[in-house]
Amino acid sequence: MNILVCISKSPDTTSKIAFSNDNTQFDDNGVQYIVNPYDEWYALVRALELKETLGGQVTIITVGTTTDEAIMRKALAIGADEAVRIDADPKDAYYTAMQIAHYAQSNGFDLVLTGKETINYNGSQVGGMIAEALDAPFVSLATKLEVNGTTIQLEREIVGGLELIEVALPVVVSCAKGMAEQRIPNMRGIMAARTKPLQIIAPQAIEELTNFIQFSAASSKASVKMIDADNMDELVALLHSEAKVI
Amino acid sequence: MILVYISSQNGISKSAFEAVTYARKLDSEVCVLTCGSASEAQLSAFGQYGAQKVLVDRKIDGSDAQQLTKLISQYAQELNASTLVFTHDFVGKAIAPRVSVKLKAGMVAGAIALPEANGSIKVNVFSGKASGFVKVNSSVRIISLLANSIPLELNETACKVEEITANTGDSKIKVISVKKPDGAIPLPEAEIVVSAGRGLKGPENWGMVETLAQTLGAATACSRPVADIGWRPHHEHVGQTGVAIRPNLYIAIGISGAIQHLAGVNGSKVIVVVNTDKEAPFFKAADYGVIGDAFDVIPKLNAALVKFKAANN
Numbered sequence: 365m366n367i368l369v370c371i372s373k374s375p376d377t378t379s380k381i382a383f384s385n386d387n388t389q390f391d392d393n394g395v396q397y398i399v400n401p402y403d404e405w406y407a408l409v410r411a412l413e414l415k416e417t418l419g420g421q422v423t424i425i426t427v428g429t430t431t432d433e434a435i436m437r438k439a440l441a442i443g444a445d446e447a448v449r450i451d452a453d454p455k456d457a458y459y460t461a462m463q464i465a466h467y468a469q470s471n472g473f474d475l476v477l478t479g480k481e482t483i484n485y486n487g488s489q490v491g492g493m494i495a496e497a498l499d500a501p502f503v504s505l506a507t508k509l510e511v512n513g514t515t516i517q518l519e520r521e522i523v524g525g526l527e528l529i530e531v532a533l534p535v536v537v538s539c540a541k542g543m544a545e546q547r548i549p550n551m552r553g554i555m556a557a558r559t560k561p562l563q564i565i566a567p568q569a570i571e572e573l574t575n576f577i578q579f580s581a582a583s584s585k586a587s588v589k590m591i592d593a594d595n596m597d598e599l600v601a602l603l604h605s606e607a608k609v610i
Numbered sequence: 611m612i613l614v615y616i617s618s619q620n621g622i623s624k625s626a627f628e629a630v631t632y633a634r635k636l637d638s639e640v641c642v643l644t645c646g647s648a649s650e651a652q653l654s655a656f657g658q659y660g661a662q663k664v665l666v667d668r669k670i671d672g673s674d675a676q677q678l679t680k681l682i683s684q685y686a687q688e689l690n691a692s693t694l695v696f697t698h699d700f701v702g703k704a705i706a707p708r709v710s711v712k713l714k715a716g717m718v719a720g721a722i723a724l725p726e727a728n729g730s731i732k733v734n735v736f737s738g739k740a741s742g743f744v745k746v747n748s749s750v751r752i753i754s755l756l757a758n759s760i761p762l763e764l765n766e767t768a769c770k771v772e773e774i775t776a777n778t779g780d781s782k783i784k785v786i787s788v789k790k791p792d793g794a795i796p797l798p799e800a801e802i803v804v805s806a807g808r809g810l811k812g813p814e815n816w817g818m819v820e821t822l823a824q825t826l827g828a829a830t831a832c833s834r835p836v837a838d839i840g841w842r843p844h845h846e847h848v849g850q851t852g853v854a855i856r857p858n859l860y861i862a863i864g865i866s867g868a869i870q871h872l873a874g875v876n877g878s879k880v881i882v883v884v885n886t887d888k889e890a891p892f893f894k895a896a897d898y899g900v901i902g903d904a905f906d907v908i909p910k911l912n913a914a915l916v917k918f919k920a921a922n923n
Contacts, residue, residue: 377850377870381739401851457717458710483737483850483873487719492675492707501782502675504704517786521845522700523620525790529673531783538703541851542844571747573716577730578743582876588883588893593902596914599882602898604918607880609802609859610826 365420365511367411368473369444370464370494371403372426372454373435374484383579390484390579399435402479404442405546406539410509411477412443413544418511421445423473427454427463433562440557441549447560452567455575457485461493462570468498474533475516480505480540488538495536503535507542611639613691614661615682617701618648619672620790624799625697625757627659632753632760633695634660635724643685645670645678650771657769659762664771667778672701674781679708681776686713691750698754699798706754716746722759722856722877737850737873756877757798758856797846800829802859805848805875807833809864809885809904813841818908819863825915831855833865849874864904867892884908 375381376396384391399408411422423446424439426432436447448467454460468476476498481488488504495502507526508519515532521540549557591599603610612633616626633640642656645667653664665685670677682705686694694709696702698720710717722741723732730743731753797803804823810816816830823830830846837847848855850870856877863884865871872895875881883896884907893899900907 375736377737377873381736383740457707457719461707461711485735485742486733486737486854487717488703489707489710489717489719492704493711495676496679496708496711499676502704502708503783504675505700520700522788523617523623523796525788526845527673527788528786529783530786541847573710573714573748574718574744574746576735576742577728577745579735579740580742581740582738585881585895585897588896588899590899590901593900593907593910596900596907596910597917599898599900599911600914600918603859603880603882604922607859607897609880610915610918 365414365418365475366473367414367420367422368468368476369403369408369411369422369424370426370476370478370490371408371424371435371439372400372482373397373428373432374400374482377401377483381581383581387579388577397431397435399438400479400482402481402483402539404439406541406543407477407479408439408442408444409544409547410539411475412547414511423448425450425464425467427452427460427567429453436562437557438549440560441553442547443553446563448563448565450567451564455572457487457489458493458573459570461490462497463567464490465494465497466568467565468494476534476536478536478538480538491536491538498534498536501531501535502537503529503531504538505540506537507540509537509539509543611641611689611691612637612693612695613682613686613689614640614642614695615678615705616642616644616697617672618644618653619646622648622652622655623796624762625699625755627656627762628757628760629695629697629755630656630659630661631763631765632724632755633693634765636693641665641689641691643682645672645681653771654769657767658764660765660767661769662767664769665774666771667774667776669775670778670781673785674783675704675708677778677781678705679712680778682709683712684776686750693750694752696752696754698756702754706752710752713750714748715750715752716748717752717754718744718746719754720756721753722756724760734877738854738876739873756856758801758858795829797829797831797848797853798855800855801857802826802828803831803848803855803857804828804861804863805831805833805865806836806863806904807865808835810836815905816842818912822908822912822915825912825919833871862892863908865892866890867895
């Protein structure tokens with residue numbers, strides 16, 4: 365089983381979100397980058413579990429600059445065999461997906477896994493885009509994945525429920541909660557990751573179909589109005605006449 | 611002309627009508643494309659929100675995004691659609707990115723508003739901690755719309771339902787079984803959500819949360835720890851790693867409001883927080899706060915609501 369896991373860096377979940385250059389750029393001054401949690405906890409860990417039972421190899425790939433090497437080392441420390449970086453500053457989902465699809469096409473994988481979305485841009489687009497470029501099936505928001513010879517069985521979220529499905533390899537899957545549990549790298553993994561080579565690949569010429577022209581930090585709430593626990597009639601009246609939500 | 615893809619397999623959801631309302635505000639010509647077995651009467655309801663035409667392919671069931679991509683791309687080209695609209699849910703996330711590649715059309719994922727004067731479209735970024743404006747550089751654009759982002763607006767239009775067959779090939783995905791929670795309002799679509807956390811002390815105490823939700827016509831949700839210890843099912847977990855919601859009213863009971871929980875609910879228009887700890891961080895993100903014990907406050911709030919409903923009906 366030859367598995368490609370797409371990872372992305374994202375700011376630590378407790379980071380303060382601010383913008384620079386007239387609100388056109390994310391200000392990452394003092395921001396600690398981590399492996400996007402969905403990519404790490406669900407996609408990468410499930411890939412490693414499959415490798416452990418079925419054999420094969422797990423390659424992680426990211427589209428990014430030298431600042432991404434820390435998250436690549438982290439993925440290697442958790443257990444990935446190889447790490448590839450397409451040397452480019454990712455601009456939009458299409459650009460990112462086409463770079464990864466090009467690599468996947470030239471190297472051949474049974475399974476391509478992504479997290480369900482990144483926690484910075486939340487688009488949930490890259491997996492589906494890679495699948496279309498590879499002309500492969502795409503299963504989005506999968507919560508379980510079992511390999512059964514040349515087919516896989518997956519549980520995926522659908523509107524208001526869950527669906528159990530079967531599909532032949534190769535396939536692209538975006539992974540959601542339930543797929544696997546977070547793994548903490550051990551000392552041996554961390555030491556081994558230090559010396560594993562990182563493959564750096566020049567990007568393909570791909571245009572951007574979209575770009576962010578402006579950001580704005582969420583406006584903070586006006587101060588909270590406190591209501592006495594013995595006066596729920598007042599809360600109901602406020603929800604009706606002031607907030608107009610009931 | 612705007613083409614809206616809608617899933618109609620399990621009935622037609624409110625977010626589908628929102629997508630048509632949104633499309634109608636972009637252009638007077640709106641065509642809905644769907645597949646499956648929904649009746650003509652069900653499908654012509656899109657006319658109420660401004661669609662002139664509904665195209666339905668009865669031969670495919672909608673489980674394979676690859677088939678749907680072929681169907682949607684074919685009709686987008688035939689109809690010369692300038693914009694394609696999807697719902698940003700399990701359906702849109704599976705299909706819209708594929709169509710974006712197939713048509714080389716830039717995609718705005720999770721739009722929360724109509725386009726600005728400069729053509730850019732607002733989306734949530736950093737899990738709701740900020741917003742961004744996306745500009746599409748291609749001639750055709752794809753917009754997937756987040757539920758509860760635009761109020762429904764009636765726009766009674768004569769609507770024709772037409773059956774079509776597209777050359778989509780066979781489905782590569784075999785559906786073995788489907789599990790559906792019983793009849794509850796899907797969480798991302800609910801206008802009012804009542805959510806509870808560890809402050810409830812045990813799963814046996816959820817009855818009063820459900821009663822309150824029933825009084826309000828609300829969906830129920832929970833915090834991550836409560837789903838992790840198995841008090842509530844995982845599909846109710848709202849937050850960064852669970853479901854992100856943006857209801858009109860979010861009532862959080864016995865939830866402290868960790869930053870990861872807030873990331874899933876900070877799109878809510880109005881937030882009410884009930885907590886025994888007056889230092890709970892959630893109060894900083896709330897519009898209304900009540901310091902008190904869930905076991906005391908929930909029944910009182912429910913009684914006040916019942917009284918209010920009786921007086922206003």
